[in-house]
Amino acid sequence: MIHNEGIPLVSILIPLYNANKWVSETLDSLKKQTYKNVEIIVVDDHSTDNSLAIAKEYESDRIHVFINPRKGGNAARNYAFEVCNGDYIKFMDADDYCTDDMIEKQMERILKDGDNDTLVFSPVKMLYPDGRLFFPQRKIDKDYTPGIELLLDIWRGKGWNCPHCHLMHRDLFIKSGGWDENIIKNQDGEFFARVAAKASMALSVNNVFAIWRQTGTGVSSKMSLEAQKSVLRTYDIISHLIISYKDNDDTRYNCARYIGFFVYTNYPQIKELMQMVYEILNYLHQPLILPQRRVLKFLRTILGWKIALCLIHKFKL
Numbered sequence: 001m002i003h004n005e006g007i008p009l010v011s012i013l014i015p016l017y018n019a020n021k022w023v024s025e026t027l028d029s030l031k032k033q034t035y036k037n038v039e040i041i042v043v044d045d046h047s048t049d050n051s052l053a054i055a056k057e058y059e060s061d062r063i064h065v066f067i068n069p070r071k072g073g074n075a076a077r078n079y080a081f082e083v084c085n086g087d088y089i090k091f092m093d094a095d096d097y098c099t100d101d102m103i104e105k106q107m108e109r110i111l112k113d114g115d116n117d118t119l120v121f122s123p124v125k126m127l128y129p130d131g132r133l134f135f136p137q138r139k140i141d142k143d144y145t146p147g148i149e150l151l152l153d154i155w156r157g158k159g160w161n162c163p164h165c166h167l168m169h170r171d172l173f174i175k176s177g178g179w180d181e182n183i184i185k186n187q188d189g190e191f192f193a194r195v196a197a198k199a200s201m202a203l204s205v206n207n208v209f210a211i212w213r214q215t216g217t218g219v220s221s222k223m224s225l226e227a228q229k230s231v232l233r234t235y236d237i238i239s240h241l242i243i244s245y246k247d248n249d250d251t252r253y254n255c256a257r258y259i260g261f262f263v264y265t266n267y268p269q270i271k272e273l274m275q276m277v278y279e280i281l282n283y284l285h286q287p288l289i290l291p292q293r294r295v296l297k298f299l300r301t302i303l304g305w306k307i308a309l310c311l312i313h314k315f316k317l
Contacts, residue, residue: 009088010037010087010167011040011086011089012038013089015093016051016094017046017076018049019093020049022094024054026096027040027063029098034104035101038103039063040062042055043079044065045076046067046068046071052067066080066083074183077091078181081178086170087170090164090166091188095215096162096164096211097213102205105207116171117169118168118200119147119196120167120204121203122205122206122209123135124161124211126212138159139153139159140153141159143204144201144202145200146200146202147200148197157254161192176195183233184227186231190237194241197241229273239255239258239283252285256284264291267310290305295312295317296308299311
């Protein structure tokens with residue numbers, strides 16, 4: 001690995017696809033990181049705008065730009081890892097950024113209190129097009145041993161992280177198995193669930209923030225039936241991880257509650273996927289658990305949950 005006066009190298013790994021509006025701001029901000037030994041790996045996933053040309057203007061001894069030899073965001077992330085040199089890695093999208101001392105503070109914590117199987121994470125702020133910053137409520141900003149306990153709290157509804165909240169040693173990435181290139185939605189949820197499941201600890205680093213830009217574009221905004229099926233597949237994988245670690249009424253209920261909220265949010269568009277939903281619930285030995293909404297409870301009593309959800313979404317009740 002490359003080192004600077006004994007300081008471990010951190011690789012920031014960025015998949016790039018049609019982000020010409022934001023990639024300059026992202027790269028400019030990363031150049032301001034106070035940590036002194038960083039390399040930035042950008043992998044263009046066959047953009048159809050001028051994102052690649054913009055990124056190439058930033059090429060230097062610290063910023064390296066590649067073209068994805070495969071296709072897809074997860075393939076670009078895996079390839080970025082293949083070509084990086086860092087002892088530690090952070091994944092980031094091409095339209096996001098973080099506070100200038102984030103890597104410095106996270107590295108201080110992991111070197112002081114962690115090991116090669118430790119995951120560190122920080123809070124997130126959501127940046128909206130009007131410039132508004134929103135800090136979502138969180139009750140997960142604490143240390144967890146083992147790391148999968150963080151995943152359990154996320155699935156209990158206590159908070160969530162986005163990809164660049166995290167930093168890890170390259171050994172932990174390898175143990176996780178990398179990004180699943182067949183998943184097209186909730187890729188980060190599934191990947192970091194596997195990372196947490198392998199982590200000896202998940203250590204919280206507060207007072208620095210991942211800034212997650214809300215653009216309303218990209219894979220995360222698309223809700224095709226194929227994408228919905230991908231989400232359910234990730235929920236199935238994550239449920240198995242959780243139950244394999246801690247099998248009790250609480251974990252089974254919380255997994256089923258997560259599935260139920262997915263149904264509540266997306267029915268009737270997911271009618272064709274309900275068999276898949278019931279297969280997951282059968283594994284959990286749980287019924288369909290829908291949110292305790294007053295309107296839903298009233299309509300469900302009279303009409304049943306399917307018609308109730310159809311009416312709620314049709315009339316935005």
